Amino acid sequence: MRADAKRNRDRILTAAIEAFATEGLSVPVHEIARRAGVGTGTVSRHFPTKESLYDAIILHRLEQLVDRARSLAEAEEPSTAFFEFFKYMADAGATDHGLADALGGGGYDVAASAERTGYDVMGGMRDLLTAAQRAGAVRDDVDVVDVKALMTGCLARERGATDAAARSRMIEIVCTGLRAHR
Amino acid sequence: MRADAKRNRDRILTAAIEAFATEGLSVPVHEIARRAGVGTGTVSRHFPTKESLYDAIILHRLEQLVDRARSLAEAEEPSTAFFEFFKYMADAGATDHGLADALGGGGYDVAASAERTGYDVMGGMRDLLTAAQRAGAVRDDVDVVDVKALMTGCLARERGATDAAARSRMIEIVCTGLRAHR
DNA sequence: GACGATACGGGATGGCCATCCCGGTTGTCG
DNA sequence: CGACAACCGGGATGGCCATCCCGTATCGTC
Numbered sequence: 001m002r003a004d005a006k007r008n009r010d011r012i013l014t015a016a017i018e019a020f021a022t023e024g025l026s027v028p029v030h031e032i033a034r035r036a037g038v039g040t041g042t043v044s045r046h047f048p049t050k051e052s053l054y055d056a057i058i059l060h061r062l063e064q065l066v067d068r069a070r071s072l073a074e075a076e077e078p079s080t081a082f083f084e085f086f087k088y089m090a091d092a093g094a095t096d097h098g099l100a101d102a103l104g105g106g107g108y109d110v111a112a113s114a115e116r117t118g119y120d121v122m123g124g125m126r127d128l129l130t131a132a133q134r135a136g137a138v139r140d141d142v143d144v145v146d147v148k149a150l151m152t153g154c155l156a157r158e159r160g161a162t163d164a165a166a167r168s169r170m171i172e173i174v175c176t177g178l179r180a181h182r
Numbered sequence: 183m184r185a186d187a188k189r190n191r192d193r194i195l196t197a198a199i200e201a202f203a204t205e206g207l208s209v210p211v212h213e214i215a216r217r218a219g220v221g222t223g224t225v226s227r228h229f230p231t232k233e234s235l236y237d238a239i240i241l242h243r244l245e246q247l248v249d250r251a252r253s254l255a256e257a258e259e260p261s262t263a264f265f266e267f268f269k270y271m272a273d274a275g276a277t278d279h280g281l282a283d284a285l286g287g288g289g290y291d292v293a294a295s296a297e298r299t300g301y302d303v304m305g306g307m308r309d310l311l312t313a314a315q316r317a318g319a320v321r322d323d324v325d326v327v328d329v330k331a332l333m334t335g336c337l338a339r340e341r342g343a344t345d346a347a348a349r350s351r352m353i354e355i356v357c358t359g360l361r362a363h364r
Numbered sequence: 365g366a367c368g369a370t371a372c373g374g375g376a377t378g379g380c381c382a383t384c385c386c387g388g389t390t391g392t393c394g
Numbered sequence: 395c396g397a398c399a400a401c402c403g404g405g406a407t408g409g410c411c412a413t414c415c416c417g418t419a420t421c422g423t424c
Binding site: 183184186187190215220221222223224227 | 399400401402403404405
């Protein structure tokens with residue numbers, strides 16, 4: 001690959017990460033090109049569709065989060081690992097509108113894309129959850145989809161990432177509800 | 183107002199209610215006109231902008247829900263009134279994608295529209311909440327916006343309205359978390 | 365240093381959609 | 395019944411956006 005091509009590709013990725021994070025997934029490709037300082041054609045050539053940009057960025061971000069899940073699973077006991085991760089991921093979603101859109105299903109199907117590209121983004125989360133359930137720390141009738149949905153509730157956009165107090169309050173509420181107790 | 187105009191207006195409202203409920207707020211105006219059996223011009227004349235249709239339908243729907251909140255507030259003790267209402271509204275949102283979009287903030291700001299048109303959709307909910315808090319049934323650091331946000335989490339669209347079991351599970355989780363306990 | 369391959373820019377294209385417009389129609393009132 | 399105002403339909407308009415295209419510029423190699 002030619003040097004300038006690689007350089008532009010990296011610029012585009014950097015610009016897209018930032019643009020998605022601040023504006024959400026609906027940011028125009030044109031705007032990403034502008035931020036990257038390249039033409040729209042250059043974006044299209046590196047990433048033929050907007051969805052391929054989603055794949056490159058969102059799935060990569062989720063991989064990072066899953067790595068975090070795995071290291072938490074090793075270092076902590078199941079209960080704290082799960083709840084720490086929940087908080088960690090919710091915070092990530094609150095400061096990254098693109099991630100929040102993806103989790104909320106806004107026009108991008110994470111699970112389908114992960115499958116298509118061979119990533120395993122659900123696995124790490126599922127392991128964390130089932131371990132916590134086996135340890136009796138989480139109600140055992142919930143599944144990862146429930147968890148994801150409840151998390152998106154903590155990401156309500158109307159107060160932005162600013163109101164961290166409200167967010168941690170909501171996280172606390174959901175985590176309390178998730179704890180086993182019958 | 184001429185008889186045919188009134189008839190068409192009603193048809194449009196009926197069609198729009200159904201279209202929003204099944205397709206969400208992003209359904210094209212054209213599609214609403216088609217369902218109503220009128221031309222797109224007729225829709226535009228009765229409702230100059232799409233948002234005026236939102237106002238007519240969503241705010242009206244919310245009024246109904248607020249009425250329900252008020253009657254629950256009279257009939258029940260504060261705690262059950264609040265939690266009943268939460269469940270009632272979440273179920274409403276699950277079967278009405280338009281309502282879910284509006285609650286989730288998908289391109290329509292309920293609070294602003296309510297203010298602009300003079301409706302008081304938040305009031306009933308707020309009363310219910312503060313009453314429940316005074317009765318010690320709900321943590322007193324949450325506000326209506328939190329409640330609304332957590333509710334949208336229970337409305338995750340990816341399983342549609344079909345999976346009622348998952349929904350009531352999530353409602354249970356959130357309500358448990360909302361209960362006071364320190 | 366020159367040449368072929370590769371990549372670039374940004375205008376052109378086409379789809380989608382809300383809103384506007386106007387020639388034709390229909391209800392209403394005298 | 396007749397005339398006129400009100401209303402109707404749906405095509406036209408314009409904005410937004412992803413994607414494609416092609417003349418031009420740049421890279422890497424010989």
